Amino acid sequence: MPTISFDGQEITFEPGQTIIEAAMASDLYIPHLCWHPDFPPHGSCKLCSVKVNGRICSACTFPAAEGQEVVSSSEEVRQLRLRLTQMLFVEGNHFCPSCEKSGQCELQAMGYYLGMTDNHYPHFFPVRDIDASHPHVLLDRDRCIFCELCVRASRADGKNVFELAGRGIHTRLVVDSPSGKLGDSNLDVNDRAAHICPVGAIVVKETAFRIPIGQRKYDRRTIAEVSVAEEAPLLRKRYEQKED
Amino acid sequence: MIFCPLPLRGEGTIGHVADQSGFQPYFEAIGFGRWSFIDLLFRSRSLEIDTAESLDAVAAVVDKAVSQHGTRPQHLLAVLRQIQKDCHYLPKQALQSVARRFSLPLARVVGVAEFYGFLHTQPRGEYDIYFSDCVIDVFHDSEALMQRLCHRLRLQPGAVRGDRRVSIDTTSCTGLCDQGPALLVNGWPVPRLTPTLMDAMADHIERRVPVTQWPAEWFLIEDHLCRHDLLLNTPWRPGTGLKNALRQGVGWLLEQLTASGLRGRGGAGFPTARKWQFCRETPGDHYVVCNADEGEPGTFKDRELLKHYADQVFEGMTLAAFVTGARLGFLYLRGEYECLLRPLQAALRQRRCLGLLGRNLCGLMDFHFDIEIVVGAGAYICGEESALLNSIEGLRPHPRNRPPYPVTCGLWNQPTVVNNVESFAAASLIAVHGGEWFAKVGTEKSKGTKLLSISGDCARPGIYEVPFGITVAEVLGLCGSGETLGVQVGGPAGTFVAPSDYQRRIAYEDLGTGGSFMVFGSHRDIIDIATRFAQFFAHESCGFCTPCRVGTSLQLRLMEKIRRGWATAGDIQELESLKQLLEASHCGLGHTAHNPVQHTLAHYPGHYQARLRDLDFSPGFDLDNELETARQLTGRFGDHLRQV
Incomplete structure (x- = not known):
């Protein structure tokens, strides 16, 4: 199987997979908001930006290719994602304490x-x-x-x-x-x-605040852990269905 | 007298002017009868579409638009434009009816309609006026002229007058920088505005004189073809390139295009021969698309090419069809150039009569190709080729993900050649005179010539066809510039060239450009220029991706802060850090949106520095601005402060 280098680690991919799919199939998390394994990739939030052979690309739309060097966890990329997240916060009205x-x-x-x-x-x-x-x-x-x-x-x-x-x-x-x-x-x-x-x-409606603080989805697990636990299996299921 | 765009030729009407200036009238395609029922309804002061009668009127407008244009996806924009014209906006009932006719969800039609600058879901004036806010027009006093017209007509810029007679707003560059300042009134361009003209125009509007009866000379577009070379000088006879290519075969044509070294004239510079070859090799229903959405501020070369060299452009498209096997082509014309639609359609008809378009081209059994024209509606992003394809398909014109590229997966996911107007015009000549003829001019990597649209502070603005490799200094000599602050090559997305760099060359290997060449005299304010470019990007960002949607707005805020003298050193740092974010954008608009700021910061740090406040801290908001809403509500515009 062909491979790419992901943060220095060799991972395999199936031809046709995007970088995020290849990473997710190996239980490796790339931050994302607009990508979901059940729907066609979109590429708008840009949280999944990674450096591919030195160039910034969206991992959710960019196809994996043999020999690619993908950097996802550098400080530079984290900083970029942080600023993008902050942009999303300031352009809307997000009042977390009462949401x-x-x-x-x-x-x-x-x-x-x-x-x-x-x-x-x-x-x-x-x-x-x-x-x-x-x-x-x-x-x-x-x-x-x-x-x-x-x-x-x-x-x-x-x-x-x-x-x-x-x-x-x-x-x-x-x-x-x-x-x-x-x-x-x-x-x-x-x-x-x-x-x-x-x-x-x-x-x-009528479902708000039912789960007590401490037991909510992201109270004890990071978004990375939740994503790998919940979205990676969805992706695998999709591939299995495809093969059937 | 009610306004209605009627077919009125002669007698000093627009039709008459149009004939003089090479523009053909296009009113026949638009008009109702002068006193039609619908007009009477839409003229009434209380224009609310709620009575049964007005509902019928809307239905009639939609019926007419649909029967005229059709209900295929590529007709959606034309139908919406037509309704906008007839009703002066897109009434909800009309959108619902369009959605039904096109079998689309209403929300999708609304999504498309709300995207474009010239389409409105709220009523506009019966005279709908847009001043170009391109920096060149602004430097020729367009803002003062707009204020004057607004004052005369008693309305605020951006507003619709209470009686719905008139609305005045700004729009991005209208492609008339060589003869600005300019405006569009009901789609018609009026160049060379003066205070006297503003007063006369206000008078005509108050007296409700139809635009068709305004003085002819107001609409006269001058040509300003200042320097001719290969492309503009070589005589052209319809069909010569095509017949030569048919005789010698596809292989020969591709060889000649390769030998010519022709590269995309939109600015990106992809080799034309390779693009056509790739498309040919990809199986599918091929399409050929001509990108005539010349939206880069300061460009107007396509205006002239389409006016005087249209047949050559269409022949270039037909050659691409010959190579790829396409049976249908589209010319995507920017909304601002709608006045060219009729003459272009006439040129297409003429080619059909000559057997150069349509079925069995040149008498061949298996060569069928025709061209449709799609007119845009005020969205710069449609110049991006994949956004343009979405626009033709009747979708929101967001740029697509790449790969795949249009050449393998373009219009309706089929292999598609998308080329600039100038590229197609050049290809036609290459098919006649061969590749070597073309390659004799230019540099090693940039063969042939380039049409530059020169505007700004120079003696002779206009179109200059120059050989590639010419230096900026030489170009400035041609157009007669005086002392300069710098030159913006390639529009806001391009490069700001300071006098120390005037030896740089116009060529893909140095200064690549779609043709915009704005000259700024030494008396201009660099911060003002960069701020206006930032405003352009913020206004034209499609909003699809986070970095461009939010980043261009943040960049504009920071530039405004600097321009007004409220910024500190920290703001400059912040501005610089936006570069990396914008580079993570989805398409070229976002990637290049930082260029004007970056280039001017690099060349004129002193100008920026001089505007900064010597403070360790500056508030994150402008108190004065925050109070504006309260002032509007109370009607107290700071007068009370003076009383203290």
């Missing part, structure tokens, strides 16, 4: 993982709409990081409930319904799209 996703949020967990102690950049304090019209699902755009996982998941659900609109820093998540409200859309609380959000932008 029901706290402790289960990938953005927050990423901040802890990368040693983030402040926002570094000035806050943008954007004015964004909250949509509580759906009986079971809340859409809080303040927390959206434009990873489009809900967009991809809803397409997979066969519903196309979510899309991005606007441009640049004014990009916003919109809902497919005549009124633009979630309550008028055909989103069902059991849809994958209602549960895929890595942050607290799309949350299921």
Whole structure:
């Protein structure tokens, strides 16, 4: 099997795999927010930036190739990821202490993982709409990081409930319904799209704060540990299905 | 009198001007009857689409747009543009109807519509005006002119007047820097603005004179072809390149293109022969796309090429089709150049009549190729080839992941040749005169000539066709510049060249460029220039990836802080550190967004230093700015402070 060098370690990959898939298959974590093993790679959050033969690339979209030298855990790359995470924090309105996703949020967990102690950049304090019209699902755009996982998941659900609109820093998540409200859309609380959000932008109502502090997803494990434990098996399953 | 874009030729109308300047009128394609039912409805002051009557009107607009353009994905943008024109915005009901007709989710149509600068989901004025905010236009007083027009018409920049008669806003470079300052009114370019013209325009708008009846000379686009060489000088007869290529075969044509050393004229410089060859070798339904989305501020060469050399460009596309086997091609025309649409369509018709386009080209049984024109709607990112492909496909024009590259996986995931207007024009001549003829000019790695769009502080702005290898100093001599601060080569994404570097050469191996060449006189403020470039990138960032979406905004904030004299040394450090972040962006826009800052910082550290505050600490926010919302709400604009 062909191999790449990943942080100095030789790992094998199957032709067609991206760098993140190759790493994940070897239980090696590369930070990511918009990538999910069940959906096509997107490449927008750039948290998975790695140095491939000296050049910055997105590990989730860049194909692995024989002999590549991939650096993921250098201080330079960590610093880049830290700044990207801080950018995501300041462009939205993320009030972790009162957020029901706290402790289960990938953005927050990423901040802890990368040693983030402040926002570094000035806050943008954007004015964004909250949509509580759906009986079971809340859409809080303040927390959206434009990873489009809900967009991809809803397409997979066969519903196309979510899309991005606007441009640049004014990009916003919109809902497919005549009124633009979630309550008028055909989103069902059991849809994958209602549960895929890595942050607290799309949350299921009446489930908040049920898990006590100390037992939440990222209270005892880092995002790296959770990802390897939960996402790597999904990836393997996908490959097994493919082979069948 | 209500405004309606009617086919009015002669009598000093735009149609008349257009004929003089080489532009053909295109109103026939747009207009309703002058007193149509729909117009009457949309003119009314209380234009809310809620009555049954107005719903019918919207439905009629959509019906018309759809029947005129079609419902294939590549027609989505045209349909939306048409509705915008007829209703002065995209009413929700219209978007819903479009979504149904195109079998798309409503949210996806909204997502596309909201992306483009010239499409609006809120009502605009019946006269919709955009001033170019390109730095060259700004240096020719466009801001004062806009203020004057706004003052005359009693509205704020960026706003729509209460009676919906007029809206005034800014847009990125309109491709008229050689004859700016310029604006677009209902899509029509008006160059060479003056205070007197602003007053007259305000008067015409107040009197509700249709744009079609405005004085002809207002719309006259001058040519300014200042230096001719290989491309502009060589006589052209339609079909000569194609027939030569058909006679000698694909192999011969590729050999000639290889021998010519022709490289992509958009700036990236990929060898054209290799691109066509790769595409040919990839199996699939091939496409040929001409990138005429010339959005780099300070460029306007494609405007002239498409005006006077359109047939040559189309022949170049047909040659690419001959090599790759493509049956369909697209020319993606930037929205700002919509006035070229009619003449371009006429050029296509003429080629079809000559048997140079359509079925059985040149009488061959198995050679079919036709070209469609897709018009953009105000988005610089569409100049990025994969974003352009998404735009044609009716998707949000986010750049795609690469690999795969368009040459193997382009339009509808099929192998696609995407080339610049100038590359196709050059390819046609190479097919006639051979590769060696072309390669005689230029340098070792950059063969042939390059069209430069020269603008700014010089005596003779315009198009200069120069041999590759020419130095910046020589170019400045040609256009007649005086004392200069520097030259921006290749637009904001390119290189800022200081006088100490004027011996550098225009060539892929040194200063690669799509053609923009902005000259800045020694009296210009470098910080102001860099800030305006930062503003351009922040405005045009598509928003797909984190570093570019947030990074370009942060960069603009920092530049603004420096420009206003509030910044400290720490801000310069912060600005420099954004470079690495922007380099992690998804596409070229983000990768190059730091260039103007980086280059000006390197050449003029003193200018930056002089603006800094000698402080250890500066607040992270501007108190004055934070109070602005409260001031707007209370209507107290600081007057009370003066009373203290």
